[in-house]
Amino acid sequence: MTRTRTWSADPQPAVSDRLRQRLEAQLAARGIAPGAGRSLPADLAPAPLPALEAAQLRIPADYRDAVADHPAVAAWVRAITGSATAPYAGDRHAHYGRPGRLEIRNGPSLLLWGPTGTGKTRQAFGAIRSLTAAGCAVRWHAVKAADLYGQMRSQNTDTEAVLQHAMRIPLLVLDDLGAAKTTAWNEDITFRLLAWRGENHLPTLVTTNLPPTPQPGAGMRQELRTAVGDRILSRLSGMCTAVELSGPDRRYSHR
Template sequence: MAQWVRTIAAAATSPYADSLNPAYGGGGRRVIARGPSLLLCGTTGTGKTHQAYGAIRSLTAAGCAVRWHAVTAADLYGQARPRPGVDVDVEWMLRDITRVPLLLLDGLGAAKSSEWTEEVTFRLLSWRGENHLPTLVTSNLPPVQSAGMPGRREVLRDKVGDRILSRLSGMCTDIEFTGPDRRFQRR
């Protein structure tokens, strides 16, 4: 996680660093350009969302002028779903979220999935993957069934499909969160 923050911060460039006018050299705040993405997986309450926001905070603290957006997958689908009487331009909203320099997509695979949610997620992740826009994805499900897993547990691949999983594995480094649910520990 800390390694990821360092990578992103190092890749962030000063807006005027390449300027021919030396008076502008390196003076500006650095902006996030491109960088790797992370897939944070682990059961509920293991601290994925907490860590994801922590990473965003570290980047802003490191002086990266970053425009970021955080949304849960469920809210994203809720907001993007065309509803009668609500006049939101869904394409524009999605376009905005897709292109934000730093995105946290929280709780992927938690919402009920459909062909439509898959399409929305696939387009979002494809574009961000192709353009190397840093994206933090969290999920309560492990990405795929692995040898050590007891029985037939539900995995992210079952929930979001092969296309999305393959996008994710192409663009993200996996980080596994383990441990008890922190929400219960504090009582």
């Protein structure tokens, strides 16, 4: 892994306060954002942002108000937005302004690791929301590794098509890597997926409970290497910045 960072105050949010207010106002105006039932007077209502609405509906209910407020995740969002291109520059587009819509092509990848309930998946969906709010045309797919294997195994499924979709989508969130039982077949799928994305510099956010490097005092605690094997860990090391999320399990403090 290139480096491991720990939590600290972030002076620069992933999206500006103005942008966030606009985002929240648009969602609230449509009754999409949880707990935001306000509607704005017609003359104050911001222009519609269909991509954001569409993204919001695909995000699990628990994470629809997620914000990428971890400094490393916010920095990753900025890096991706910074490298997005506007291939249709010159076109006028009501929602995205004069330069045309920004599109994500290439960018760095991120590995969020840490104990259960520390907010890894929430940060991942926060990143998707931030990127969409920043005006990027984000074709994204978020899937738990175990679900991906399950989808590919289900009957009457074009296994290769499911894998190719995950391989080529501009932005992939691969959640809970290493949580499924390790089999040679799972390993082969994960290897093909990450090797392709790494070689093509396609931004990928991976989450896992398992440490990517040996941890002092971890004893017999399982490492990512044991779960996914050397070749996959090597790809992850080459493409991802590893970021540890620590702290209590937030699911307990929710109730």
